[in-house]
Amino acid sequence: LDQESISGMQKRLDAKIKPLRSLGVLEDISQQLAGIQRTSQPEIKGKAVLLMAGDHGVVAEGVSAAPQEITAQMFYSYLNGEAGINVLARNSGAKVICTDIGIALPLDPPELMANRVKNGTGNIAHGPAMTKQEALLALLTGAKVAAEAIDSGINLLATGEVGIGNTTPSAALISAFTGHTVEEVTGRGTGLKDDALKHKQDVIKLAIRVNEPDLADPLDTLAKIGGLEIAALAGAILEAAYQHVPIILDGIISTAAALTAAQIAPLSALYMISSHNSEEQGHRIALKQLGLKPRLDFNMRLGEGTGAALMFPMVEAALKIADEMATFESAGVSTGDF
Amino acid sequence: LDQESISGMQKRLDAKIKPLRSLGVLEDISQQLAGIQRTSQPEIKGKAVLLMAGDHGVVAEGVSAAPQEITAQMFYSYLNGEAGINVLARNSGAKVICTDIGIALPLDPPELMANRVKNGTGNIAHGPAMTKQEALLALLTGAKVAAEAIDSGINLLATGEVGIGNTTPSAALISAFTGHTVEEVTGRGTGLKDDALKHKQDVIKLAIRVNEPDLADPLDTLAKIGGLEIAALAGAILEAAYQHVPIILDGIISTAAALTAAQIAPLSALYMISSHNSEEQGHRIALKQLGLKPRLDFNMRLGEGTGAALMFPMVEAALKIADEMATFESAGVSTGDF
Numbered sequence A, B: 001l002d003q004e005s006i007s008g009m010q011k012r013l014d015a016k017i018k019p020l021r022s023l024g025v026l027e028d029i030s031q032q033l034a035g036i037q038r039t040s041q042p043e044i045k046g047k048a049v050l051l052m053a054g055d056h057g058v059v060a061e062g063v064s065a066a067p068q069e070i071t072a073q074m075f076y077s078y079l080n081g082e083a084g085i086n087v088l089a090r091n092s093g094a095k096v097i098c099t100d101i102g103i104a105l106p107l108d109p110p111e112l113m114a115n116r117v118k119n120g121t122g123n124i125a126h127g128p129a130m131t132k133q134e135a136l137l138a139l140l141t142g143a144k145v146a147a148e149a150i151d152s153g154i155n156l157l158a159t160g161e162v163g164i165g166n167t168t169p170s171a172a173l174i175s176a177f178t179g180h181t182v183e184e185v186t187g188r189g190t191g192l193k194d195d196a197l198k199h200k201q202d203v204i205k206l207a208i209r210v211n212e213p214d215l216a217d218p219l220d221t222l223a224k225i226g227g228l229e230i231a232a233l234a235g236a237i238l239e240a241a242y243q244h245v246p247i248i249l250d251g252i253i254s255t256a257a258a259l260t261a262a263q264i265a266p267l268s269a270l271y272m273i274s275s276h277n278s279e280e281q282g283h284r285i286a287l288k289q290l291g292l293k294p295r296l297d298f299n300m301r302l303g304e305g306t307g308a309a310l311m312f313p314m315v316e317a318a319l320k321i322a323d324e325m326a327t328f329e330s331a332g333v334s335t336g337d338f
Helices: A005-015 A024-037 A055-061 A071-078 A084-091 A130-150 A167-178 A193-209 A220-224 A228-242 A252-264 A266-271 A283-287 A312-324 B003-015 B024-036 B057-061 B069-079 B082-089 B132-152 B168-177 B193-213 B218-225 B228-242 B252-264 B268-269 B282-289 B313-323
Strands: A046-053 A095-102 A158-163 B048-052 B094-102 B158-160
Touching: A005 A024, A005 A046, A005 A312, A005 B094, A024 A266, A024 B132, A046 A071, A046 A084, A046 A130, A046 A228, A046 B048, A055 A193, A055 B268, A071 A084, A071 A095, A071 A158, A084 B132, A084 B313, A095 A130, A095 A228, A095 B082, A095 B268, A130 A158, A130 A228, A158 A228, A167 A193, A167 A220, A167 A228, A167 A252, A167 B268, A167 B313, A193 A220, A220 A252, A228 A252, A228 A266, A228 A312, A228 B228, A252 A266, A252 A283, A252 B024, A312 B082, B003 B024, B003 B132, B024 B268, B024 B313, B048 B069, B048 B132, B057 B158, B057 B193, B069 B082, B069 B094, B069 B158, B082 B094, B094 B132, B094 B193, B094 B228, B132 B158, B132 B168, B132 B228, B158 B313, B168 B193, B168 B218, B168 B228, B168 B252, B193 B218, B218 B252, B252 B268, B252 B282
Parallel strands: A046 A095, A046 A158, B048 B094, B048 B158
Antiparallel strands: none
């Protein structure tokens, strides 16, 4: 990030009529955006949630309480603008850009499947989720979707996803990349009971044992125990960083993708903005490894980018503080020894 | 709160295309608003921050790093719409309603002082902050300001304040009403160093010892160790509850006022919505006693209602989920065993 722009922003904020640093994370975000956009006067011109959809062969192991057909059904809801993420994105003036990167069922019309890499991943309990080539293609497709959004004038992105069963590969990736045990990073997804949680943990351990991912090779790990939408999000994050665009992370799946991106290019973490504290326990562990802390505590576990979307108004508020607030000098307020 | 309306809202939310309860606190807020407004279709018609300004005689003890004249200077900034709270309120379409309830210095024009009860409180280290009559007048004035806002069509309020030195009486009230030690509830205000923090704690202990507040009588306690703007906020909260209007709490001073209100009328806590986790350590303790948890973790310590204002878009998002999201039936999505 550009240090001169960060200092320039800090100077602007320190002149405002408030105790130094008293707006905390809002000031941190303003500085981060200054560093990313390489100007002490960063601006948000357009906002979008990149929502990647993919299915998971591992649902055959009974790791999810919800049937796989929901991924495709929900995809239509996103296109119709009627799902949770659509409501929350609209509420903050953001677009939702949906991509079928690997739904299992066919979509109608077929053009909706233009970016699909394959019809869902393989069952990671028995073999790899996908080949390395497929993982790379999903990653590049995610990067392409992000690049198109940025080309259209959007300069604040957020990650979102849908994919029944995708907390399972996410937990597998987080365990692999952080070194935490499977138990520590595995949650109840969309509502598992105790026995089912234990089963899910066993499946994740099996997936790691069967596939023997090469942890020194993030693409190998992603291909073996990851998912198509996770790969696409990792690609979108890398593209955002490459193009100097900040990207807000949603919950555990998005953060597994972010961890993957940071394994490939560690500096990409500097372009990430955290949002909520998902109910999924692996989430906070993954955020910590990225040097991030959750900022919203809303007990949410829907996915889709809903937690990230709640962060849009916060980022805008941060820049408005820098742009609209008076200075001690302009307002004639005493500075004192704050 | 009206249980039938809460159930009606829960039914609406449970029909939406998402796992049950997966939007967490957004769903809690929707239900709370339904119960408060006594309809399963609550609406937000107008939003405002009630910003109460008052000074504190205890600044003579050197408990604040900032000079007292800042209270009056900042008051003009609020009126000019150029302070932090103005920026954040504007960013979410809310008004800022400022009231001089007890600034020490004169204001110009004199009409600005129309609601002033007295020119700042007495020094609580030596005697009472105010008389019981003054505390009651400040409380009723706060209630009047809230009632006027509600009459003008506003049905979502937030608390804000300014008053150099006011974390000192706030900590005193929180210690008195929660039974926690002064050390546990006292923070660094707008930037005290270690020695100064210890001194502040000693002053608070002295204030409690000198004044011997009758803890069974919240008005007596408020008068002896509280503040004018704290009293006004307590009155505004009680009026909001009385008129079935939800009110968002800001940081430690607002929450000290909320604790006071709940001592007077315990059910008023049902009308409160928490916002951020202030840097001031007594804040979380006070929230807990009110049955609330902070929802935003932004390391903020500015006051003015800035943390509360960040919660406006969240409350609106909560109601939009209920109003705009599709149901399983309307969208043709399978329900499964979530």
